[in-house]
Amino acid sequence: MEKKVVIYEKYQQGDVVMLKVDDDYFKEHTNSSYNSVVEYHGKQPTHAIMAFGEVTGHTHQVNMANMLKGAGVTLHMGYNQKAGEDVPQGFVVQNETVTITHEEHDPLELPPGKYLVKIVQEFNHITRRAQNVAD
């Protein structure tokens, strides 16, 4: 059976890769009865955090207060994961473009759509282990 070709657009801010995928692929990789969904809305004093730097304390986040009123971000958290502490499996940007900021990277604009989140990996040849890049 021929595999379905996965087509996605990649947005990257440092060690965080956000893949803009179609509805089916997004559903396949985020949908579980154990998952939780957290919603954020524009012009509200909250932050949608995509990744939290364990080493530096820096965050990849959307400051919702600075977004347009109609903008919305919905984080899809995996089993036993908490928004603001863990990396979401994916998120949905609704209605308006949002901007992700980080202390050491330029802002990144994301158009509305469904995104999966990945942390890039590296191989530590000294300890001989593959690991996620620690920011």
Added chain:
Amino acid sequence: MLQTETSKTRKEMFDNHLANKASKYLINKQLEWLIEQGNIRESIYFKGETGDRYTIYIASKRNNNIIDFTTVQNSYHHGTELANTIATLRGYILTMHGSGYSWNPGYGLGNTFKQLMRQGVMSKKHSWKIKYCRSAFMIKLEDGTEFTPFKGMQIDLKKGTLLNKPIRSSVKAYIEAKATDKIQRKRNRIANKNNTEALQRYRDAGGDTSQARQWNAQPGEGIENINWDMIPIDNVFKHRNATLRSNILEHYGMDALLKTLKYDTVDIDFIDGREYKLLNVEIPDNSTGQSDSYKGLYLEMLNPSTGESHFEGVANVGTWNSPREATVKEALAWRDGDRTTQGLSNYENRDSKTVYVVPVKLT
């Protein structure tokens, strides 16, 4: 009714021998009985020891002086099968012919000889030892003779001596294995010394090495009181413990470490105007004793926002779940997990040059 000896069956005589008489020359009493008292076409058999349970060894008396040793597979086989001839006994002289392992006659013969030893086919008073060392078996007799077993070797089971000269391939295998062993032992000695000294230095500097030995050890534990001036950067290669190596690496940083190492640039690529380099770095190996150094791939790239250069390790080509070739694009695809996202294993899509998806935007 009292049985006279002449009316006893051969089986009873055999059992009586095993129960009452100590063997004189061999550890295996059954075999000694067959040599001393067995009739032509009588045979004994025994199963292999632990790890060799599926082999049945059969010794059959061909004539008054010769016993043939063969093996068959112990399986649910309902037909007949041809046995493998492994050795011949002329009196107490054992001649090795081969083994049941046709894929590697050298290894198989040594292994078969070892299995016979484990079953007591060995001199009772002049025993010998066998070991597998650096890809070759080595037999050490009581008189100090040491050699790699070979096809046609003759051992006197009474005296525990080798009766013929080892053949050329046996001598070569023995010499090579000994030379490899010597080099490896030296490496291990140096590696052990490096590791011991590095551990001592780490403790003297105020570090806690005990936490790093726990099964759930995490980098960053036990470093609160370390005086890093007492731990040179090259100690990262001397520790055998990965957590301790991580701690030192975390302190000095990969960029500082790489500046001390030799490397080749294996690929340069420009993606959206950004320069990426793939480096093959020679990393000293002072702790494992396996080699003097090994290679590791690193991506050198610029942070597009700050312009700073930094390095990230990439799995070496040919290892599990690694890039398929040493190119910048393959390394970036591995880093970003593009292959996984596209549902491709390492063995699929071999014809395509790369699966790297260039970011729409990268900051």
